[in-house]
Structure formats: C-alpha cells, structure tokens
Amino acid sequence: MRNLIIISSIILMSNLSFGADSAILSSPANMRDGSSIGFPIIDTLETTTKALVITLSGNIGNSGQDSVAFNINGDCDANLDFPNADLYLYDMSPMIAFNDGAENRAYTDLFTQWPEEEGTFQPRCDFTTTTVTDDFGNYTMVVCSILTTDSLFDIAITYYAPTDGADFLIGQYDYSALAPAKGVSDVFVGIIIDWDIPADLGVNNSSGYDQTKNLIWQRGAETDDTDETAGCPIKEDNRYGGLRQLSGGSFGGWTAENFPMHSGSGFDWDSLYNHMSRPGIEMSPVVTSANHDSELVDLHTGMTFGLADLSGEEVYSFVWAIATTNIGEEDLKDQLDAAYYWADSHGLLPPCDCRPGDANADGTANVADAVRIIKYVFSDAYIGPYHVCSGDANGDCSVNIGDTVHLINFVFKNGTPPPTCDQWLNGGGGFDGCGFLQ
Ligand SMILES: [Ca+2]
Ligand SMILES: [Ca+2]
Ligand SMILES: [Ca+2]
Ligand SMILES: [Ca+2]
Numbered sequence: 001m002r003n004l005i006i007i008s009s010i011i012l013m014s015n016l017s018f019g020a021d022s023a024i025l026s027s028p029a030n031m032r033d034g035s036s037i038g039f040p041i042i043d044t045l046e047t048t049t050k051a052l053v054i055t056l057s058g059n060i061g062n063s064g065q066d067s068v069a070f071n072i073n074g075d076c077d078a079n080l081d082f083p084n085a086d087l088y089l090y091d092m093s094p095m096i097a098f099n100d101g102a103e104n105r106a107y108t109d110l111f112t113q114w115p116e117e118e119g120t121f122q123p124r125c126d127f128t129t130t131t132v133t134d135d136f137g138n139y140t141m142v143v144c145s146i147l148t149t150d151s152l153f154d155i156a157i158t159y160y161a162p163t164d165g166a167d168f169l170i171g172q173y174d175y176s177a178l179a180p181a182k183g184v185s186d187v188f189v190g191i192i193i194d195w196d197i198p199a200d201l202g203v204n205n206s207s208g209y210d211q212t213k214n215l216i217w218q219r220g221a222e223t224d225d226t227d228e229t230a231g232c233p234i235k236e237d238n239r240y241g242g243l244r245q246l247s248g249g250s251f252g253g254w255t256a257e258n259f260p261m262h263s264g265s266g267f268d269w270d271s272l273y274n275h276m277s278r279p280g281i282e283m284s285p286v287v288t289s290a291n292h293d294s295e296l297v298d299l300h301t302g303m304t305f306g307l308a309d310l311s312g313e314e315v316y317s318f319v320w321a322i323a324t325t326n327i328g329e330e331d332l333k334d335q336l337d338a339a340y341y342w343a344d345s346h347g348l349l350p351p352c353d354c355r356p357g358d359a360n361a362d363g364t365a366n367v368a369d370a371v372r373i374i375k376y377v378f379s380d381a382y383i384g385p386y387h388v389c390s391g392d393a394n395g396d397c398s399v400n401i402g403d404t405v406h407l408i409n410f411v412f413k414n415g416t417p418p419p420t421c422d423q424w425l426n427g428g429g430g431f432d433g434c435g436f437l438q
Helices: 269-277 329-345 367-379 401-412 421-426
Strands: 009-011 024-026 043-046 051-054 089-099 104-108 121-123 128-134 137-148 153-162 169-177 187-195 205-210 215-220 240-245 252-257 280-282 299-308 315-325
Touching: 043 137, 043 153, 089 153, 089 169, 089 269, 089 315, 104 269, 153 329, 169 187, 169 329, 187 240, 187 269, 187 315, 205 252, 205 299, 215 252, 215 299, 215 329, 240 299, 240 329, 252 269, 269 299, 299 315, 315 329, 367 401
Parallel strands: 252 280
Antiparallel strands: 009 024, 043 051, 089 104, 089 187, 121 137, 128 137, 137 153, 153 169, 169 315, 187 299, 205 215, 215 240, 240 315, 252 299
16 A cells, blocks of 8 residues: 655745755645645765766756756767767665565665655655865765655755866765664665767666675777867777775675666566675676677666664665766776775774675675585675675685685684784784775
8 A cells, every 4th residue: 555645845946056045945735736846856966177067865866957066177979860979977875775674775866756655755855955174175065865755765955066176976864764664674775877978879788896895887889989089088988987896795786678677667676676685796788899889778777785674773874976978988987996095084984894705795704604605606696795705714805715614724723813894904913904894
C-alpha cells in the first residue's frame, strides 16, 4: 500500500546564487499537485570555476538544467548534431535498496521522477547555506534532508563546495531509518550519476575505475578530429567525469547503459536493486582498444557505498566527491585526491576502521580469509570493504599470495599478526604504512 504524502511547500524556480537569494518559501497550508508542478530547481552550487544545480529532493544536475552541470569553463564542442554537448553531469541522486521480505524495493531521484512516482524522495526542509572560512580556505556548505516517498528512510545531505582554487564537490549522505522501517537490517545505500561526458558521438562514453581509490569515471569518445581542426581543440577523450567514495570501503559499483534499467516510463526497481546488491565493480561495456568506438553507449555510473544495518537508531554516513576535467585522467585523479585530503583535513572521514587480513569482512582474520584471497587472486573474488587494506594481511600495500602465506603462518605457526588499521595506514609495529585507506 502506498502512503499518501502531502508536501507542504511552495517552491519558486530559481537559479540564483546562495544566501538570501535562495528563493524558497514554505507554508504548512498548501498542497502540491505533483502533476502540475515542475521539478524544484533550487539553487546553483559553485566551486572555483564550475557550477551545478542542486535541488531540495536530493537530485543534482537536474537534467542538465540551463547547462549548469559541472561543465568546464571555456569548453567547446563543434558537434552540431549534438549542440548540448557541453553538459557533463546530466543528473545525479542518492539511492537506497532493500528487500522487504516479499519484494525488492529501491529509491532514487534520478531523471526527475519527483514527486509523482514511487521509489523516490521528497524534501524535508529548505536548504541551509553557510559560507565558511577556516585555516584551509573558503568553502560553501549546504545542508538539507530528504525522505523516501513511503516515509521509511531519511537522508541528511551536506554539500561542501570549496571556492578558493579547488574544483571538486564533496557530499555527505547520512542514511537512517524512520520508525516504520526499524528492524530493516540489510539496506544497500549509494549514489547514482548519469554523466554525459561530451563525445564526438553524442554522449556515448567509455568508462573505467581505480578500485584502490574507490573511483569510477566516464570518458568522452574521440572519434572525429574535424571539430578539433575547426576550432575546438579539445579532444573528447580527454574529457572525464569521476565519482570517488572518500569514506569507508566501497561495497561495489558499476557503469551501465541507461536502458533498460530506466525506460522512458521510469525505473525497473528490480534491476536497480540487483545492481546495488552485487559486490565488486562491473563495467559495461568493457572497452578495449579494438572496440573503443563501436561499443560505446550512453552510460550512467552507480556506486553502492555499503550495506547498512538500519534496524535501530544508527545513522550511516558516507562521503563522496565528484570532479570533471577536459585535460585527461591524471587531472581527474589529482582533483579527487585533493578532495580526499580536503575531506580528511576537515574531519569528514571516520576513524580507521579497516581490519587488514579480514578479506571476507566477517570480523576476524583467519583461514577463511586465506581462502578468499586465493579466490581473489585466481578468479577476482570480492575482498572488502577496503579493497586493498582488507586483504593485505602482511601490510605491504598489495593483495596477493603473500597475504595467504602470512595468514597461514599467523594461524598455524604463531607468526606475526596482520597490522592494525593504524599500523596499515600510518606505519609502526614493523609495518611501513600505506598512506591512506584504500
Ligand atoms: Ca550518460
Ligand atoms: Ca573530436
Ligand atoms: Ca575474516
Ligand atoms: Ca600484501
């Protein structure tokens, strides 16, 4: 049965800057008719040179609204068959999925479903915007909260937009269950982005990932150099949009064709649930140099941050960052490394919680983990939640058969135990330290 929700606000369309200009009025006495009111465009969040539409319902980008979509200043595209090819981030939303015992359920606000469709979010508040200057520089912080349309789950959202040189956006999602959902233990929580990285062929993209950094990117396709010679010197395959999970170890992620998971009439919720509940990273299509041009399609990126136990009063917090570039993969990675250190220096990342050697994430490091590592080496079995740290029993910052040997020696021959999280991260106890939690 569907709960009837009446949203009590009037939202004025606005694309203004922050602060007092934020054109939102709320009234407890007004009923919104979802069939006649457009998607609430709330504001424009700005980093040093880029801007992005944010809305009160959790959606970002809002279908490339007004081309305020984390584009690159001074970008260009002479592909007249696709004149909107200056968009980078078409649409983005948090997502949640779980099985209620009878069926798979999922929620997202991708592709402007709000507010009439099930499986999506609605605003709980107006944005609260703060401009902050601290020891590390200037940034804008925006806070709001959203609710699933069946009133089961809440997501408190915080955006951090540095404005003094940095061009990444950091977001934090705090997931919790409301009273009707207490007792729901296995909830997949994550984020979904329809990047439309400009390509010579529309928005057909390739994709890739760096699992050690929980980073998934999409890339434009360079198949035609006539636009470059005609005055737009930017090669499409130097254009990237990337998403990196900064806190915790990623449960899984994917890139996939927008269809058929989302048809013109809405999401296939089973498909979204199935994507979210599969550990590890799946790329589609798998792009090789041989098929680079012909296999490309319009992709989106999904990332499942983790499996949350929301049965009590727990709040699960995850921090992520996005960035775009038109000068190549290394710049994208540099921006997202900078985002990691920005988040760390601002206290956004949780304390060290990895268990090196506990490759199967069951709480202890033992023979079962040695078996899991062998399966990983030979058949790419899942190691997590931290892809490197969780499997790295001997603390040398990589996962291989040496970690199996280390675990066997530890269990059967009274050998050296795996490092603690802090030793793995920072060194000590005979371990060199690996730098940051991977
Ligand atoms: Ca896309
Ligand atoms: Ca080109
Ligand atoms: Ca284990
Ligand atoms: Ca190792």
